[in-house]
Amino acid sequence: MRVILAFARILVIAAPLAAAAQSDDDRRADYYYPSITSTERFARVMTAPPRTERSDRMAFVDALTADQMAAGHAPRFAVFAKGDEAEHLIIIALDDGVFDTLFRARAVMAQLSAPVRATRFFQMQGLDDRATFYDMLRMIGFATLTLSDGKTWTHRVVFG
Template sequence: MAVRMTIGLAALLLAVAGVVAAGPVRAQSDDRHAGYYYPEPTSSEDYEARAYTVPEATRKARIAFVTGITNEQNKAPYPPQAAIFAKGSEAEKMIIVALEDGRIDTIYRARAIFAQMTAVSRLLPIFAELGVEDYYTFFDLAKMLGFEQITISDGRDFAHQIIIK
């Protein structure tokens, strides 16, 4: 089920071209990807997911999800605005990095992108089948796929992490 929905979501997310969270802001410094893919995060927050990780949520499914998004981005008639990829031994960390200056450079823009991704995620058949299309967020979808962390960055100075619990 999770693999089947990933390609459809990838196309929908790319139509939005962009990625609601609540919780205390705190720094996280034990991130081995910081300094390589993005600067050291200056803030992070915990998201208590309402969803559960589905049994089909494997490393392969998470990689297929981000590969599907990248594939759809590359089909667009304009260059991608952000790179989205999975890292970690189980591909459990989603990373979103802006590819141009002036994008995703504040917490407010990051949250706006996540709000757009929530709106698009709510159009997925899986949310309708579960009856949660007005309740679950993009972070709940990420939890369903088995992602544990999402980092969003401008690729220069700003980086924010969401820890999905």
């Protein structure tokens, strides 16, 4: 996926960053998604995260959205970032059947791991057989990922 390859370049040349997880948990609940129904912590650190900025995270979201729009069919989920530093990634299903269950949402996230593993950054680090989409999100500096079917459930992944 072009998006992930582009951001792998950021990871290769960026300096280490101490990313702080920010918690403004339910400020967006009942506006963009239903109240949080489950939470998990993703604490694995595979390598020192690079220095990233708000503009890097926004460019990542913009590129994901552009890839979806170029696919020739309507996107099945919306991807956007919120927070002063765009540190909260939100992915919401746009129709039924996409994220009917948390398991299906996790399957989509797992599917997004394949292009991450193929990036030069993860290959150079020897992480290409273990890296996931969550690892990429953490390294870009996202503090949280919020997944929702847009109707009944919302799952929060906290990085760190």
